[in-house]
Amino acid sequence: MNLSDIKALDHIDPLRRCRDKFQLPKGTIYLDGNSLGALPKTVISRVNDVVELQWGQSLISSWNTHDWISLPSRVGTKIGRLIGAQDNTVICADSTSVNIFKLLSAAVRLAPNRRIILSDTGNFPNDLYIIQGVINFLDDKYELKLVAPEEIENSLTEDVAVAVLTEVDYRTGRRHNMAGLTSKAKSSDIKIIWDLCHSAGAFPVDLAECGVEFAVGCCYKYLNGGPGAPAFLYVTSELQDLIQPPLSGWMGHRAPFGFDLDYSPATGILRNLCGTPGVIAMSSLDAALDIWDDIDLQDVREKSQLMINLFAQLVAELCPNMGLSQITSFPEEQRGSQISFSHTHGYAIIQALIDRGVVGDFRDPDILRFGMTPLYISFDEVRQAVEIFADVLNKQIWDQPKFHRREAVT
Numbered sequence: 001m002n003l004s005d006i007k008a009l010d011h012i013d014p015l016r017r018c019r020d021k022f023q024l025p026k027g028t029i030y031l032d033g034n035s036l037g038a039l040p041k042t043v044i045s046r047v048n049d050v051v052e053l054q055w056g057q058s059l060i061s062s063w064n065t066h067d068w069i070s071l072p073s074r075v076g077t078k079i080g081r082l083i084g085a086q087d088n089t090v091i092c093a094d095s096t097s098v099n100i101f102k103l104l105s106a107a108v109r110l111a112p113n114r115r116i117i118l119s120d121t122g123n124f125p126n127d128l129y130i131i132q133g134v135i136n137f138l139d140d141k142y143e144l145k146l147v148a149p150e151e152i153e154n155s156l157t158e159d160v161a162v163a164v165l166t167e168v169d170y171r172t173g174r175r176h177n178m179a180g181l182t183s184k185a186k187s188s189d190i191k192i193i194w195d196l197c198h199s200a201g202a203f204p205v206d207l208a209e210c211g212v213e214f215a216v217g218c219c220y221k222y223l224n225g226g227p228g229a230p231a232f233l234y235v236t237s238e239l240q241d242l243i244q245p246p247l248s249g250w251m252g253h254r255a256p257f258g259f260d261l262d263y264s265p266a267t268g269i270l271r272n273l274c275g276t277p278g279v280i281a282m283s284s285l286d287a288a289l290d291i292w293d294d295i296d297l298q299d300v301r302e303k304s305q306l307m308i309n310l311f312a313q314l315v316a317e318l319c320p321n322m323g324l325s326q327i328t329s330f331p332e333e334q335r336g337s338q339i340s341f342s343h344t345h346g347y348a349i350i351q352a353l354i355d356r357g358v359v360g361d362f363r364d365p366d367i368l369r370f371g372m373t374p375l376y377i378s379f380d381e382v383r384q385a386v387e388i389f390a391d392v393l394n395k396q397i398w399d400q401p402k403f404h405r406r407e408a409v410t
Contacts, residue, residue: 001313009306009379014299018375021291022224029381029388032359034198034338034371037224037288046287050280062279071282072251072273078289079219079232082297083196084206090234091269092219092282096197098247099216099233100130100164102272106243107162107191107214108134108142114161115142118190122149122169127195131164149174156184162191167205168198168336171367173328175336179210186211197221200232201292202337203301213239222337222373225285233272240268249274291375303374304337310382311339311370318390327367337373342366345398347410352398358385362410 010016022038024030030038054062063069072092080090093099108117117131128144135142147155149169156163163185168175178194185192194215199205201222207215215234219225235243248263250256251273255264265271312326327340343349343366350362360370370385392398 001310003383006310006379006383009310013303013379015295015303015374016378018291018295019378022376024376027357029358029377029385031370031372031377031385032361033224033373033376034202034221034336034369035361036227037201037221037373038376039226040224040288040291042287042290043224043226043284047280047284050283055279068277068279071279071286072277073270075230075282075286075289076232076269078286078292079200079217079223080234082205082223082289082292083200083215083217083234084204084208084210085215085234086208086237088269089207089237089240090232091272092230092232092285093273093277094231094275095228096195096216096218096231097126097130098274099231099272100127100193100195101134102245102247102274103193103214103216103233103235103243104131104134104162104164105137105246107193108138109244110191110239110242111161111189114159116145116160117142118145118147118152118155118160118163119165120149120152121146122172122174123164123166124170124195124197127164127166149176152176153181153184156181156188156190158188158190160188160190162193164193164195166195166197168202168338170198171327171340171363171369172330173336173338173340174330175334177334178205178212182210182212198336198338201297201300202304204297207234208236212236219285219288221371223285224288224291224375226281226288228281229285229288230278230282235269235272237268240271243271245271245274247274251275251277295375300374301337304372305332305335307372307374307377307379307382308335308337308339310379311372311386314383314386315341315389318386319393322390322393324393338369338371340370341368343368347406348398348400348403349392351403352392352400353385353389355403356388356392356397358388364410 054066075092076090196217213236220229254266325342346366
C-alpha cells in the first residue's frame with residue numbers, strides 16, 4: 001500500500017475526530033494501549049473536580065451530594081453498554097484478580113459434584129494463579145486442568161465444574177469463539193467465567209446474545225480508565241441471587257448502613273461488592289467512559305483490523321529476513337486488536353523502538369506486541385512505526401548495552 005492510499009484511509013476514517021480527546025506526548029506513536037490506555041482529556045478535569053471540590057469542599061457529604069455511593073453501579077452500567085450486557089448485570093469493583101476469585105469461588109458451588117476447573121495454556125498467568133489460590137482455599141478439593149487453546153472445546157466434558165477463559169490471548173492476539181464455547185459449555189451444564197481484559201473497548205462484545213453467565217475485565221487497557229483502574233464483573237440476572245459471594249463485605253450487604261452484626265447479601269448484582277469503592281479512581285474511569293457515548297464499536301473493530309493488516313503488510317515488505325516471525329496470523333474473526341511477533345532479541349528491539357518514540361511492549365520469552373487502538377492511532381502512524389521498526393532491525397540499533405538492560409516492568 002502506497003503513501004497516498006494510507007493517507008486516504010486516514011481521511012475517510014470515522015474515528016479520526018477522537019484523537020483530540022486524548023492527551024498524547026508529541027513525537028510518540030503509542031502502540032501499547034493493549035497494556036495501558038492513553039489519557040482522555042476529560043479525566044483531568046474530572047479528577048481535579050473530585051479532589052478539589054468534592055473531597056476538598058464537600059468532604060464526607062459527597063457520598064450523598066455527589067452520589068459517590070452509586071459509582072459502582074453507574075460505572076458498571078456504562079461498561080455494560082460496551083459489552084452487550086443487560087441493565088443491572090455489571091458492577092464496577094476491585095481488580096480483575098479479586099473478581100475472578102469472587103466469581104470462581106461462587107461458581108464452583110453451583111456444581112458440587114464436579115472437581116475440575118478448566119483453563120488453557122494461553123490464559124494470562126495471573127488468572128491461573130487465582131485459580132490455584134481458590135483451589136488451595138478450598139482445601140485442594142478441585143483440580144486445575146490446563147489444555148492448549150485449540151483443545152478447549154473438546155475438553156468441556158461433564159466432569160468440569162467451571163472454565164476460566166480469556167477471550168483474547170495476551171501474547172498472540174488469538175480470540176476464542178465466545179458464542180460457540182459458551183453454548184457447548186451450557187450443553188454440559190458447565191459455567192464459564194470469561195476474562196474480557198483484551199476485549200472490552202477493543203471490539204463489539206455481546207454477553208447477553210452469547211448467553212454468557214459470568215465475566216470479568218479490567219478497565220485500564222482499551223477503556224482508558226488509568227493505571228490500576230477498578231475492574232468490573234458481570235453476572236447474568238438468572239444467577240445473581242443463586243451465588244454466595246465468598247467476600248462478604250459491607251458494601252455487598254442488603255443494608256450496609258444498618259450495621260447488622262450478621263451478613264445478609266444484597267439482591268442482584270450488588271451482592272458482589274465488598275469494600276468501600278476507590279472514589280478518585282472510579283471517577284477517573286467514569287469520565288473516561290464518556291468518550292464512548294457516540295462511538296460505534298463496529299467502526300473500532302473495522303479500523304483495528306485494517307491497521308493490523310497494514311502493519312503486517314508493511315513488515316513483510318520492509319523487514320524481510322530480519323529474524324521476525326509473525327505470531328498473529330489468524331483470520332480476522334479469530335483475532336483481537338493487537339499484532340505480535342517473535343524475535344530472539346525481542347526485548348532489546350522493543351527498548352530501541354521506545355527510544356525512537358514507538359511504544360510497544362515485550363512479553364517473555366521473545367514476543368513483541370503492538371496494540372491497535374483506533375480512537376487515537378492513525379494509519380499513517382502505523383506506517384511510520386513500521387519504517388522505524390525496519391530501521392532498528394536493519395541497522396541493528398537494538399544491539400546496544402542500554403537496550404539489553406532489563407527493567408522491573410517489561
